[in-house]
Amino acid sequence: MTAALHLHGVSKSFGRVTAVRDVSLAVEPGEYITILGPSGSGKSSMLRLIAGFDRPDAGRVEVLGRDLAGTAVHQRGVGFVFQSFALFPHLSVFENLAFGLRYRKHAPVPDQAQIGRAVDAALALVGLGGLGPRSIAQISGGQKQRVALARCLVGQPAVVLLDEPLGALDANLRDQMTLELKRIQRQLGSTFLHVTGNEQEALAIGSRVAVLDRGALVQIDRPRRLFEQPATSQVARLLNCFNPLPGQAVAGRLVGPALDVPLPGAAAQLRGAAVCMVRRDRVQVDAGQALHDGHGDPGVARITGAYLASEYAGSRVLALFETGVGAHFEVEYHLSHRRPPEFVQGQRYALHWQAADTLAYAA
Numbered sequence: 001m002t003a004a005l006h007l008h009g010v011s012k013s014f015g016r017v018t019a020v021r022d023v024s025l026a027v028e029p030g031e032y033i034t035i036l037g038p039s040g041s042g043k044s045s046m047l048r049l050i051a052g053f054d055r056p057d058a059g060r061v062e063v064l065g066r067d068l069a070g071t072a073v074h075q076r077g078v079g080f081v082f083q084s085f086a087l088f089p090h091l092s093v094f095e096n097l098a099f100g101l102r103y104r105k106h107a108p109v110p111d112q113a114q115i116g117r118a119v120d121a122a123l124a125l126v127g128l129g130g131l132g133p134r135s136i137a138q139i140s141g142g143q144k145q146r147v148a149l150a151r152c153l154v155g156q157p158a159v160v161l162l163d164e165p166l167g168a169l170d171a172n173l174r175d176q177m178t179l180e181l182k183r184i185q186r187q188l189g190s191t192f193l194h195v196t197g198n199e200q201e202a203l204a205i206g207s208r209v210a211v212l213d214r215g216a217l218v219q220i221d222r223p224r225r226l227f228e229q230p231a232t233s234q235v236a237r238l239l240n241c242f243n244p245l246p247g248q249a250v251a252g253r254l255v256g257p258a259l260d261v262p263l264p265g266a267a268a269q270l271r272g273a274a275v276c277m278v279r280r281d282r283v284q285v286d287a288g289q290a291l292h293d294g295h296g297d298p299g300v301a302r303i304t305g306a307y308l309a310s311e312y313a314g315s316r317v318l319a320l321f322e323t324g325v326g327a328h329f330e331v332e333y334h335l336s337h338r339r340p341p342e343f344v345q346g347q348r349y350a351l352h353w354q355a356a357d358t359l360a361y362a363a
């Protein structure tokens with residue numbers, strides 16, 4: 001099957017900064033790809049190269065098998081939704097959508113009735129049927145977001161690029177639009193690339209998630225696999241649900257001043273500087289045997305930590321411990337299936353988990 005979008009070894013530098021580093025990526029028609037990366041990892045630069053706002057220094061971009069080198073922005077079959085929406089404030093909602101169809105350089109639509117049908121269909125698709133006559137000043141932020149999306153979709157692009165599309169919305173609207181974006185994409189069956197710095201958004205929306213780290217594509221996987229098997233410690237950090245434990249790998253164990261845990265499986269072969277990643281919701285806390293070092297059971301990893309505080313976040317509680325290894329160690333309790341005990345501030349506890357649940361990486 002011809003990929004909807006195919007990047008072949010695409011790179012782009014600005015002076016000394018390499019914003020996009022040898023990225024290759026094939027996206028099937030109908031896929032919803034989220035692109036996750038920290039600030040400055042090259043997410044927007046990658047979208048801009050696909051849209052044709054910038055030219056790659058090396059590599060090529062293809063849409064539906066067509067090499068886009070030298071193809072102008074408006075002839076690429078690619079639509080772009082800006083975080084700032086970039087709507088025409090003096091035009092009505094209807095005219096914001098109609099403008100592009102009427103005046104675009106490639107295949108403009110002169111027929112008013114045809115424009116009307118296309119605009120109405122796009123507004124209905126994003127849930128704004130009947131809002132065409134309103135001025136942009138008379139609609140809410142969430143509605144502006146939908147208008148920006150409809151304006152992109154009305155041109156029927158083969159690939160839709162969304163640059164942090166939910167960034168300007170408050171939390172409730174963001175959740176609502178997360179579902180809406182997926183529904184709209186499914187209904188259209190078109191191909192979406194959606195940039196975000198938010199791991200929950202990336203995992204919730206993407207059929208696959210592509211992770212960028214310093215301009216390089218370090219992993220692309222289905223959300224569940226990404227979550228369970230992050231390819232690098234950087235990917236694991238980005239997912240924001242692991243405790244990093246830095247140390248030295250020696251004879252099948254990760255050791256440090258306050259650390260001595262078994263390395264699981266093939267990771268037992270690691271030597272030298274390494275980091276273990278421990279999922280916050282996989283950790284058990286025992287008050288009774290706080291200082292027992294756990295060497296007795298090779299299947300269990302254990303460190304000790306002094307309880308600091310808890311953070312309540314609705315259906316979850318995060319308990320924080322000072323272990324002397326790296327940053328604060330966090331234990332997550334999903335209240336639907338376990339409750340935290342009454343921790344005593346300053347008291348030391350044993351923090352333990354199945355060694356097989358540890359992820360380990362060379363540092």
Ligand SMILES: Nc1ncnc2c1ncn2[C@@H]1O[C@H](COP(=O)(O)OP(=O)(O)OP(=O)(O)O)[C@@H](O)[C@H]1O
Binds near residue numbers: 019041043197
């Ligand atoms: N036009 C430019 N001129 C110079 N440097 C640039 C330009 N565009 C991007 N960069 C640099 O390239 C790197 C990647 O930037 P980019 O905006 O693509 O990252 P990002 O992942 O989208 O970040 P954010 O999430 O903060 O928007 C950064 O170091 C940035 O400063």
